[in-house]
Amino acid sequence: xxxxxxxxxxxxxxxxxxxxxxxxxxxxxxxxxxxxxxxxxxxxxxxxxxxxxxxxxxxxxxxxxxxxxxxxxxxxxxxxxxxxxxxxxxxxxxxxxxxxxxxxxxxxxxxxxxxxxxxxxxxxxxxxxxxxxxxxxxxxxxxxxxxxxxxxxxxxxxxxxxxxxxxxxxxxxxxxxxxxxxxxxxxxxxxxxxxxxxxxxxxxxxxxxxxxxxxxxxxxxxxxxxxxxxxxxxxxxxxxxxxxxxxxxxxxxxxxxxxxxxxxxxxxxxxxxxxxxxxxxxxxxxxxxxxxxxxxxxxxxxxxxxxxxxxxxxxxxxxxxxxxxxxxxxxxxxxxxxxxxxxxxxxxxxxxxxxxxxxxxxxxxxxxxxxxxxxxxxxxxxxxxxxxxxxxxxxxxxxxxxxxxxxxxxxxxxxxxxxxxxxxxxxxx
Amino acid sequence: xxxxxxxxxxxxxxxxxxxxxxxxxxxxxxxxxxxxxxxxxxxxxxxxxxxxxxxxxxxxxxxxxxxxxxxxxxxxxxxxxxxxxxxxxxxxxxxxxxxxxxxxxxxxxxxxxxxxxxxxxxxxxxxxxxxxxxxxxxxxxxxxxxxxxxxxxxxxxxxxxxxxxxxxxxxxxxxxxxxxxxxxxxxxxxxxxxxxxxxxxxxxxxxxxxxxxxxxxxxxxxxxxxxxxxxxxxxxxxxxxxxxxxxxxxxxxxxxxxxxxxxxxxxxxxxxxxxxxxxxxxxxxxxxxxxxxxxxxxxxxxxxxxxxxxxxxxxxxxxxxxxxxxxxxxxxxxxxxxxxxxxxxxxxxxxxxxxxxxxxxxxxxxxxxxxxxxxxxxxxxxxxxxxxxxxxxxxxxxxxxxxxxxxxxxxxxxxxxxxxxxxxxxxxx
Numbered sequence: 001x002x003x004x005x006x007x008x009x010x011x012x013x014x015x016x017x018x019x020x021x022x023x024x025x026x027x028x029x030x031x032x033x034x035x036x037x038x039x040x041x042x043x044x045x046x047x048x049x050x051x052x053x054x055x056x057x058x059x060x061x062x063x064x065x066x067x068x069x070x071x072x073x074x075x076x077x078x079x080x081x082x083x084x085x086x087x088x089x090x091x092x093x094x095x096x097x098x099x100x101x102x103x104x105x106x107x108x109x110x111x112x113x114x115x116x117x118x119x120x121x122x123x124x125x126x127x128x129x130x131x132x133x134x135x136x137x138x139x140x141x142x143x144x145x146x147x148x149x150x151x152x153x154x155x156x157x158x159x160x161x162x163x164x165x166x167x168x169x170x171x172x173x174x175x176x177x178x179x180x181x182x183x184x185x186x187x188x189x190x191x192x193x194x195x196x197x198x199x200x201x202x203x204x205x206x207x208x209x210x211x212x213x214x215x216x217x218x219x220x221x222x223x224x225x226x227x228x229x230x231x232x233x234x235x236x237x238x239x240x241x242x243x244x245x246x247x248x249x250x251x252x253x254x255x256x257x258x259x260x261x262x263x264x265x266x267x268x269x270x271x272x273x274x275x276x277x278x279x280x281x282x283x284x285x286x287x288x289x290x291x292x293x294x295x296x297x298x299x300x301x302x303x304x305x306x307x308x309x310x311x312x313x314x315x316x317x318x319x320x321x322x323x324x325x326x327x328x329x330x331x332x333x334x335x336x337x338x339x340x341x342x343x344x345x346x347x348x349x350x351x352x353x354x355x356x357x358x359x360x361x362x363x364x365x366x367x368x369x370x371x372x373x374x375x376x377x378x379x380x381x382x383x384x385x386x387x388x389x390x391x392x393x394x395x396x397x398x399x400x401x402x403x404x405x406x407x408x409x410x411x412x413x414x415x416x417x418x419x420x421x422x423x424x425x426x427x428x429x
Numbered sequence: 430x431x432x433x434x435x436x437x438x439x440x441x442x443x444x445x446x447x448x449x450x451x452x453x454x455x456x457x458x459x460x461x462x463x464x465x466x467x468x469x470x471x472x473x474x475x476x477x478x479x480x481x482x483x484x485x486x487x488x489x490x491x492x493x494x495x496x497x498x499x500x501x502x503x504x505x506x507x508x509x510x511x512x513x514x515x516x517x518x519x520x521x522x523x524x525x526x527x528x529x530x531x532x533x534x535x536x537x538x539x540x541x542x543x544x545x546x547x548x549x550x551x552x553x554x555x556x557x558x559x560x561x562x563x564x565x566x567x568x569x570x571x572x573x574x575x576x577x578x579x580x581x582x583x584x585x586x587x588x589x590x591x592x593x594x595x596x597x598x599x600x601x602x603x604x605x606x607x608x609x610x611x612x613x614x615x616x617x618x619x620x621x622x623x624x625x626x627x628x629x630x631x632x633x634x635x636x637x638x639x640x641x642x643x644x645x646x647x648x649x650x651x652x653x654x655x656x657x658x659x660x661x662x663x664x665x666x667x668x669x670x671x672x673x674x675x676x677x678x679x680x681x682x683x684x685x686x687x688x689x690x691x692x693x694x695x696x697x698x699x700x701x702x703x704x705x706x707x708x709x710x711x712x713x714x715x716x717x718x719x720x721x722x723x724x725x726x727x728x729x730x731x732x733x734x735x736x737x738x739x740x741x742x743x744x745x746x747x748x749x750x751x752x753x754x755x756x757x758x759x760x761x762x763x764x765x766x767x768x769x770x771x772x773x774x775x776x777x778x779x780x781x782x783x784x785x786x787x788x789x790x791x792x793x794x795x796x797x798x799x800x801x802x803x804x805x806x807x808x809x810x811x812x813x814x815x816x817x818x819x820x821x822x823x824x825x826x827x828x829x830x831x832x833x834x835x836x837x838x839x840x841x842x843x844x845x846x847x848x849x850x851x852x853x854x855x856x857x858x
Binding site: 037040042058071074102105109116263286295 | 466468469471474477478479480481482484485486487488490497498499500501502503529530531533534537538541544545546553555556571574575578579687691692693694712715716717718719720721722723724
């Protein structure tokens with residue numbers, strides 16, 4: 001296959017004609033396909049239906065210490081849920097608070113609390129002239145939406161195959177006291193799919209922030225979301241590493257069972273130092289009497305232990321793996337040789353991150369839409385929705401069926417080709 | 430029975446000796462009884478165990494419009510849950526957002542949002558020098574904890590048998606733009622048990638606030654928590670009344686199923702005008718992808734409709750009624766004639782509010798504790814925990830068994846007698 005950039009204008013025009021014809025065909029097929037959000041498929045949801053039976057009307061809904069899970073109380077979660085989620089995120093149960101169904105909500109509340117009450121005695125951020133966050137890009141749009149909502153200035157940090165550009169992170173964090181945090185999805189990252197290298201995590205743990213209320217917002221959303229049993233990424237556990245580095249209070253770690261059991265009905269948590277927990281609980285006890293302990297118990301009874309979660313995740317992997325492989329194979333077969341796009345081959349998570357030629361992402365997404373395939377809006381993985389190179393497209397293969405996906409990826413490929421040819425032709429003018 | 434205040438010193442000393450002997454006996458019985466919190470009893474929780482069976486592994490977890498409740502989405506709750514809770518709180522489903530398990534959490538978030546983002550475009554409260562709330566007293570300690578947490582100045586408003594002192598409310602609200610809200614539990618009020626009169630609600634709806642971002646925080650926590658089938662209080666629906674009065678945006682109404690199904694695992698909601706809803710959703714969509722729809726569906730399938738909730742509440746009433754009657758009867762038999770306390774006889778809710786002689790509440794609670802009976806701390810139903818007359822004691826009869834309650838009320842009565850005698854004797858010095 002010859003790279004498009006090496007082709008003559010005539011060859012490109014010839015290729016365009018062929019590709020356009022295929023595109024037209026798809027356009028006429030009235031497709032309605034969606035690769036836009038990281039939603040589990042129905043088959044994945046079905047894996048957790050057994051959870052509906054573990055607590056029946058004749059079940060004992062008391063937890064191990066005798067607490068009746070049906071009644072008020074237990075602000076920070078039942079112990080066995082802390083053990084289960086602790087094993088999942090490699091943390092001591094004592095460092096955990098169990099929340100409701102959404103880790104996003106926990107992150108929002110964490111920022112909101114810092115705005116109104118500061119962090120461990122610091123000035124509330126709403127009283128400061130300027131608050132900034134570092135945002136490794138591309139990243140998770142809902143993270144950036146939170147900081148934008150609170151008027152926090154976001155600074156882009158380039159992502160490499162090892163994680164965020166740590167030279168830049170270190171320089172900024174140590175020199176600017178208005179920088180209060182950094183958003184991270186360190187494992188099977190959203191959307192790049194990479195996992196932070198050992199060196200990256202160690203450098204994170206050794207940061208010397210100018211702001212004492214600087215925290216790393218470590219969203220371990222895909223910690224156990226592997227595609228393979230053996231070929232897995234490993235991520236250094238950040239709480240322990242921060243402790244070793246003498247920075248025990250520098251990180252908030254977030255996780256949930258959203259893409260393990262049911263996305264709307266899982267259990268979320270925060271893990272952090274005892275000092276931070278004390279700070280958080282001062283607020284939490286005012287905010288609520290406690291979260292849904294029956295649902296915590298339901299998760300514990302269904303998964304039993306971390307082995308149960310692991311086995312369950314391998315069933316998810318069996319459904320996800322062919323989808324990832326389908327997309328990656330087709331991209332490899334159709335795009336690699338043409339040199340009109342790059343991507344990373346992830347070993348887990350929910351996304352493939354396609355990097356198109358500069359200035360092409362919006363047009364590709366728009367082309368896809370016109371042919372009935374919904375992609376994540378171009379720009380979404382960047383603060384303020386602005387991709388400086390207009391090149392990143394997040395592909396979310398989880399929700400469509402294999403059959404739909406087979407069609408969707410072909411449409412996507414044709415759109416990439418078409419928009420890339422147009423760009424190259426334009427450059428020849 | 431002769432009022433204590435009419436007795437001579439000798440008679441009082443004689444009475445004290447008798448009462449003290451009984452108290453000593455209780456002290457030696459090593460009791461561990463709790464009338465401190467409004468928690469449902471185990472028998473009440475058992476009423477909802479059927480809810481554990483309505484969604485089994487072979488159930489269809491799609492709601493009426495076809496949405497799979499197991500997956501992400503539906504920010505403001507599934508339609509059938511809005512209909513059910515709408516019927517429960519007498520509001521249009523379109524005016525409702527369904528939340529997670531805690532209406533307290535919704536109230537907290539409402540205040541927190543107003544602090545950081547204001548109300549429908551107003552200046553965020555955190556940017557103001559002074560923010561004040563009106564607090565009808567005695568009231569709900571957890572309301573006051575929220576406003577205290579955010580540094581909002583709280584102003585006591587006396588409660589009458591018709592509701593808060595509306596002359597005072599009208600005067601303050603219309604003259605002071607730093608007053609941004611008032612906490613209300615309008616029906617079977619916590620802790621007084623009274624229901625706001627028609628006139629009170631109408632005057633609320635006709636307030637002319639100096640602050641455009643003034644809101645009534647209407648916590649309808651006990652809206653369907655009657656003790657009797659026929660002899661019920663009626664409360665005018667505030668949203669409709671505000672609309673009629675030309676103040677459609679002036680009220681946030683909160684409710685939940687916490688004391689209907691399971692306290693930790695119910696469904697909460699807010700009902701308010703479409704303008705307010707739009708304002709709230711701007712924030713909510715940043716805070717979460719959605720709440721627990723499976724639990725919403727579980728509630729809908731279990732209760733079916735408002736008749737189902739009503740029948741269910743009558744089962745609660747059958748458990749609660751004897752407890753209330755026991756306490757009220759014993760107070761009447763033992764205290765009325767002595768003129769050392771007053772209380773209201775509520776037709777629903779969770780509390781009996783005992784008003785002791787001035788300066789006696791703390792001592793009575795402390796005496797109870799020493800005899801093994803835990804009461805709500807004196808002062809708790811007041812902002813900053815300060816009861817200006819030290820006279821109010823909240824009695825929560827729901828949690829203990831009838832047997833325990835029979836003992837607990839006797840201890841309470843003896844403590845009231847003992848402390849009252851001591852006060853009267855002191856005054857004779």
